[in-house]
Amino acid sequence: QQQVKQSPQSLIVQKGGISIINCAYENTAFDYFPWYQQFPGKGPALLIAIRPDVSEKKEGRFTISFNKSAKQFSLHIMDSQPGDSATYFCAAATTSGTYKYIFGTGTRLKVLA
Amino acid sequence: DGGITQSPKYLFRKEGQNVTLSCEQNLNHDAMYWYRQDPGQGLRLIYYSQIVNDFQKGDIAEGYSVSREKKESFPLTVTSAQKNPTAFYLCASSSNRYSYEQYFGPGTRLTVT
Numbered sequence: 001q002q003q004v005k006q007s008p009q010s011l012i013v014q015k016g017g018i019s020i021i022n023c024a025y026e027n028t029a030f031d032y033f034p035w036y037q038q039f040p041g042k043g044p045a046l047l048i049a050i051r052p053d054v055s056e057k058k059e060g061r062f063t064i065s066f067n068k069s070a071k072q073f074s075l076h077i078m079d080s081q082p083g084d085s086a087t088y089f090c091a092a093a094t095t096s097g098t099y100k101y102i103f104g105t106g107t108r109l110k111v112l113a
Numbered sequence: 114d115g116g117i118t119q120s121p122k123y124l125f126r127k128e129g130q131n132v133t134l135s136c137e138q139n140l141n142h143d144a145m146y147w148y149r150q151d152p153g154q155g156l157r158l159i160y161y162s163q164i165v166n167d168f169q170k171g172d173i174a175e176g177y178s179v180s181r182e183k184k185e186s187f188p189l190t191v192t193s194a195q196k197n198p199t200a201f202y203l204c205a206s207s208s209n210r211y212s213y214e215q216y217f218g219p220g221t222r223l224t225v226t
């Protein structure tokens with residue numbers, strides 16, 4: 001019940017296309033859902049995060065869509081660029097108590113020029 | 114310049130030796146975390162600390178030890194009891210009091226032969 005399932009494992013998108021990465025969770029106590037971007041050999045960097053009281057959050061070309069009833073959330077990267085090529089991780093956490101993150105297994109995105 | 118520092122970036126040790134990884138933050142964050150990252154896997158929580166002089170085991174604490182004597186420092190010792198210590202180790206911190214966002218350091222790649 002503590003798992004966060006992330007798909008796909010890898011994704012290839014043409015430049016200018018839309019990249020979509022999906023995550024699903026079971027624990028209804030989760031109430032904070034961040035996405036991280038990681039380049040090879042670097043630490044993950046926070047991209048965008050959402051709370052379950054909204055269904056969508058947009059920051060620039062990055063959008064999180066959240067479906068509370070389905071216990072799913074997804075990251076959409078609009079107008080994908082070669083510089084977006086990285087590994088993306090979703091995570092889930094409860095904001096009461098320990099604030100522990102449960103991470104998905106990551107999606108390796110490659111954007112072709 | 115605020116942030117999280119991990120040193121060294123690369124570390125090599127012989128099997129049977131204990132090794133300590135450094136993590137320092139000047140963000141005045143209360144909470145600090147250690148994660149392990151293996152290829153094709155998400156980030157797995159080793160230990161976390163929400164306040165000075167207190168820490169809790171994460172999901173894979175066996176073979177590791179930590180201390181939190183100062184707010185800004187959270188060193189991780191990989192002991193000889195850890196069966197597969199070769200990995201990428203990431204330290205993170207969060208305010209928790211004002212936000213739940215975790216900020217990551219650049220990581221230390223440990224290779225044990």
